[in-house]
Amino acid sequence: MLTPEHLHALRNLPLAARQAAEGLLHGAHASRRKGAGMEFSQYRPYQPGDDLRRLDWRLAARSDRYYLRESEIDTSLTVHLVLDATASMNHQDDNGLSKLDYARLLCAALAYVATQQGDAVALTVLHPAGLQHLPPRADPRQLPRLYHMLETLRAEGTFPDRSTLAPLTARRQPGLIICLSDLYEEQDEIMRLLTRLRAASGDVLLLHLLARNELEFSFRGAVTFQDLETGRTLQLDADQQRSAWQTHLHEWLRSTATATRRQGFDYYQLSTAEPLDRALREFLRQRTTRMA
Template identity: 50%
Template sequence: MANYATKFIDPQVLATIKDLPLLAKTVVEGFLAGQNQSLRRGAGLEFSQYRSYQPGDDLRQLDWKMFARSDRYYIREAEVDTNITVRFIIDASGSMAHQDVNGISKMAYTRFLVASLAYLATLQGDAVGLYVLHEEQLINLTPRADNMHLQRFWHQLAEVKPEGKFPDAHTAANLFSSKKQKELTVFVTDLYEQEHEISDLLYKLGAQRHELLLCHLVARNELEFTYNGTLTFEDLETGQTMQVSTPEQRNLYLERLQAWLQQTERDMRSRQIAYERFITDEPLDKALRTFLKNRLAYG
């Protein structure tokens, strides 16, 4: 089971699957095959209380297992409706086109991740929405909880191309309204920003009193600086270039990177934003478990 599950959540294997719905189903079914826990399906009602049957009660709510054990009729009472709205926000700025040595870009990994999480959420009966942010276009797919909507969700996701800069926080924040229903927002980004525009948006979203899960994507070659020689690096959002002698710059870069990563995590957690870092050559099981933990705790 474990080998089967790992095989079908490896990004390099997933990159060979061109059909996004098939990819999402493959990931989720492969993941669940290795899990011991079961997920609630359907109406999203969690039954945790029982009371004695009274004339006029709906017979469909009778718990026959309780009757078999006690020889008495009990009605299952729904404690809480556990369905929620899950909003997926994707950073589609130019830096998300960055590729690791395995050829997989941050945006490709984002597609694998978000397509799979949306399918998993839909299995739970949740409404899913898609918001794609870059300076040229703001895609807004209002959350719904039906199969036709999920097909549209996957289609829009497959069409996303990273380009330009991230929009300013004020423009992006206007897409979202503070609503009263249960809501989990999943924000996928590499946190590459010009002037705190992504951080500002995260803080505004966090202030809306909904659960917010930040999925911070980092490529392995960024994390370990796996470059050699004197190279010219180009900023994928501004087009600016810089020549770097890698042996001389590696230690300084790694030191500053670790300091930034640690400070970023502290900042997010201090604002009650759930922060998780994902490396784009890692299998998706960590992301799926993280989503389930946040989703089930909130639902």
């Protein structure tokens, strides 16, 4: 499995997405629901109440027994990627990878996996200038469009206001919503959005991106910290700040995890130094449980 920085170094989002997903998909099979469909799956003895249209009359004529012909049903799962592209996503880890870079790779890999699984993938970028929305489609050209949109993405500004977000929650489109964000919000605008999305669409998988230097506070000596969203700076001795920072951070992570789970989201913390497979596995697991 390639590390995120190696994938980023490829400078080729389609290739990176495939590389990240291939190893994961190898040998893995999507569980499929049995039912009415084009592709034959198995025979099942008739039970009263079954739809007579699905009775295999030819078999009944030959063997005088009633069997139902079962085939795979067509899935119509829509995977809706929601990417937070506010300025705070520009936070850069020690490996030179910003949260946005990581999120970009992750979105591409998820989209690839989803496409491979036959799902329709949609992408919404939360940007202060407005929502960039790619509607869900299952056609083969959806991936290149999505890749292009990810590649041209820039993180800037603060979280969009409610009116900008309104179209996102207006349409009811069932599916799996995967939200990638650092959850740095001024009040609780992200959580409110996710709550409404859950109400509108269904499951929400919240991937919380955290840089490793953020988690461990690995800064040393005198450092000028600059807030990416407000631009405010603070000159500090990092060594003296470390313990306080970590205490606050872990408290926040704990409370965030509690809050999101109370809302019914699936919440995962991802370090931008970790490989992508953990997030991808989680996605597949989610998908499987949703399909089951």
